[in-house]
Amino acid sequence: MTTKPTADADMDADGGTDTDEVVESGGTAVGRRIVLGVAALGVAGILTGRTLQDRLASVMAPIQNADPTGLTSLIPLGNTFRYYSVTGSVSRPTAENYRLTIGGLVANTKSYTLADLQALPQTTLVRDFQCVTGWRVPQVHWSGVRLVDILDAAQATSAATAVRFLSFDGTYTESLTLDQARRSDVLIALQMLGKPVSHDHGGPVRMYVAPMYGYKSTKWLSAIQLTAEVVPGYWETTGDYSVDGFIGASNGRDDDPVG
Numbered sequence: 001m002t003t004k005p006t007a008d009a010d011m012d013a014d015g016g017t018d019t020d021e022v023v024e025s026g027g028t029a030v031g032r033r034i035v036l037g038v039a040a041l042g043v044a045g046i047l048t049g050r051t052l053q054d055r056l057a058s059v060m061a062p063i064q065n066a067d068p069t070g071l072t073s074l075i076p077l078g079n080t081f082r083y084y085s086v087t088g089s090v091s092r093p094t095a096e097n098y099r100l101t102i103g104g105l106v107a108n109t110k111s112y113t114l115a116d117l118q119a120l121p122q123t124t125l126v127r128d129f130q131c132v133t134g135w136r137v138p139q140v141h142w143s144g145v146r147l148v149d150i151l152d153a154a155q156a157t158s159a160a161t162a163v164r165f166l167s168f169d170g171t172y173t174e175s176l177t178l179d180q181a182r183r184s185d186v187l188i189a190l191q192m193l194g195k196p197v198s199h200d201h202g203g204p205v206r207m208y209v210a211p212m213y214g215y216k217s218t219k220w221l222s223a224i225q226l227t228a229e230v231v232p233g234y235w236e237t238t239g240d241y242s243v244d245g246f247i248g249a250s251n252g253r254d255d256d257p258v259g
Helices: 032-048 050-065 114-119 147-154 234-238
Strands: 021-025 028-031 100-104 110-112 123-130 136-146 162-167 173-177 186-192 206-209 221-227
Touching (some): 114 186, 136 147
Antiparallel strands (some): 123 136, 162 221
């Protein structure tokens, strides 16, 4: 499997005439010197602790999200999240206008507000987040609705064998088989790191597929569709990534379906 530095949904702009310019963030050009300076701080963060790493990650978030090349995600920040969007810019729905739709090969189409999702039974997991490019964030607290509960409410038809996830960035997609989607450790995540999922982390609602690499955990989740077959996702079609994104040869292949 060929890997590229922009593989993950969470790695969890216009060009100018200045040859030292890298990206624009919030309308301000970010020069190579600035990025290299932050890179140096990133190395310092690795050496001096998690708190500094997290602060550096927050500083880098708007720069990385506005970087269409994904190269800024290679800056060493230690065991903390990198940020990356395949579109470079993502809308910000409010808690009031956010909707998650469930459709496709189901008996009951559904539409959930953020409040609807928050009112459902919540499951908490403490698991690592692993990027296919090698970085890892250990022991992340995740909380949300088990995907299997949403699927049961929608009642998949006999023709459904897979689940497709769409992002409200308008571009990113991912898929799981129906058996994979019914695992107890696959969440529609509403909280991570002890607080609501932030926009930079893919909020207000995102997927967390615990046994798989981060590119399978769709950020900025807007729709879930039941399909007749697995539809390869964004990185499977543009980056030659595996449709089965399990971490390690023995992790996750012993399916843990629920119901």
